Amino acid sequence: MKEYVGMVAAQTAQVLLMIVSKVAIADGMSNYSWIFYSNALASLLLLPLSLIFHRSVNRPPLNFIVICGFLIIGLLGFLAQVFGYTGISYSSATLATTLLNLIPGFTFILAIICRMETISFGSLVTQAKFIGTVVSVAGAIMVTLYEGPQILSSPLKSEILKNLIGLPSNWVLGGIFLAIDADFSSMCIIAQAFVLEKYPAEMIVIFAYCFIYTILSGLTSLIVGDELSSFSLQPKKRLLSILYSGVFGSAFQVTVQAWCVRRKGPLFVAMFHPVGIVISTFIGVIFLGDGFYLGSLLGSIIVVIGFYSVMWGKAKEVKIVAVSKMEDEQAPLLQDVEEQLTPSSS
Known part of the structure; x- marks a missing residue:
């Protein structure tokens, strides 16, 4: 259950990161x-x-291929964040959470293309995952x-919630940017799986990933000519949002995700993005004063059913692979026994 707990914690951090980033960017960063x-x-x-x-x-x-892998996941992650935060600034954290649920579909397709997921349309396992x-x-x-x-009302009343949930007039443009973010995020998850297969040291991989982010964002800021005021950490909520983002949004969340990618594969990680919308709903009810509606209840149940279906398919796939591997290991032993029992012809 460690991977499941880790991904739930990572998705919770991701949902809170969207809210925090919306506040910071709206404040002028x-x-x-x-x-x-x-x-x-x-x-x-x-x-x-x-x-x-x-x-x-x-x-x-370290070798040349691994270093190239670091650069690729850093670039893909940077592009995903740029499009993602641009989309959030044009729209809302709610729309961002919704459209990032395209990641499981994109990741599933890419995993099949890259042969990370086996597919057989007549197989019950493939049907369950799809x-x-x-x-x-x-x-x-x-x-x-x-x-x-x-269904349930909250005694809290939050102006922050209205600012975050309300969709501005240019939410369509924001939605386009967020869809591109989902595409790059899926590519980044697949690239992480390739790199971690060659270099199974999650923290070093994610350090390189964040370090490349830092260089690319600094250079891009100089090129586009950002004003110096956008780098100011005043007022205090900017500093607090950066502290949260650096510790939980980048260091914790991305490291846990990479660890789960190595242990369970890219589709396992991608499937937790729909769970994020359920988490955001409960955060809204408990902390932001949002109400709990019938759509939230029915949608959450549907997400859980779909999530369980994929996890069941993955579990069955692991068992099939384990049995196949055991049979392959036993085959030479059985062959040796048969040769010993068979009388040699003189």
């Missing part, structure tokens, strides 16, 4: 200054931790787009 500070702080945290957890005795050797992915995405979209009658 540019997308690039936000990314620069967040990933610079994450890099400072991950550098000593990666050296502690991956000491020289168990640190895999149908579960579609159902989870549909349930997540339902939570956001269908409200229905109110």
Whole structure:
């Protein structure tokens, strides 16, 4: 259950990150200054931790292919964040949470193309993974787009919630940017899986990932000519949002995600994005004064059904692979026994 708990915690951090980033960007920070500070702080945290957890005795050797992999996941992650935060600034955290549920579908397709997921349309395992992915995405979209009658009201009244949930007039442009973000995020998850297969040291990989983010965001900010005021950490809520983003949004969340990618594969990680919309609904009810509606209840149930379907398919797939591997290992032994029992012809 460690991977499940880790991904739920990572998705909770991701949902809160969207809310925090919306507040900071709305207060005047540019997308690039936000990314620069967040990933610079994450890099400072991950550098000593990666050296502690991956000491020289168990640190895999670096080579040219691995370094190229670092650059690729850093670039893909940077593009995903730029499009994502731009989309949030044009729209809302709610729309961002909804459209990021395209990630499981995109990741599933890419994983099949890259042969990370086996597919056989006549197989019950493949059908479970495919149908579960579609159902989870549909349930997540339902939570956001269908409200229905109110089931539970909250005594809290929050002006912050209205600012975050309300969709501005240019939400269509924001939606386009967020859809591109989902595409790059899926590519980044697949690239992480390739890199971690060659270099299974999660913290070093994520340190390189955040460090490349920092360099790219700093250079881009200079090129586009961001005003110096966008780099100011005043008022205090900017500083607090950067601290949260660097510690939990980048260092913690991305490291846990990479760890789960290595242990369970890219589709397992991607399937937790629809769970994020359920988490955001409960956060809204408990902390932001949002109501709980019938659409949220029905959509959450649908997400859970789809999520369970995919996880069931993945579990069955692991068993099939284990049985096949055991049979392959036993085959030479049985052949040797048969040869010993068979009398030799003279």
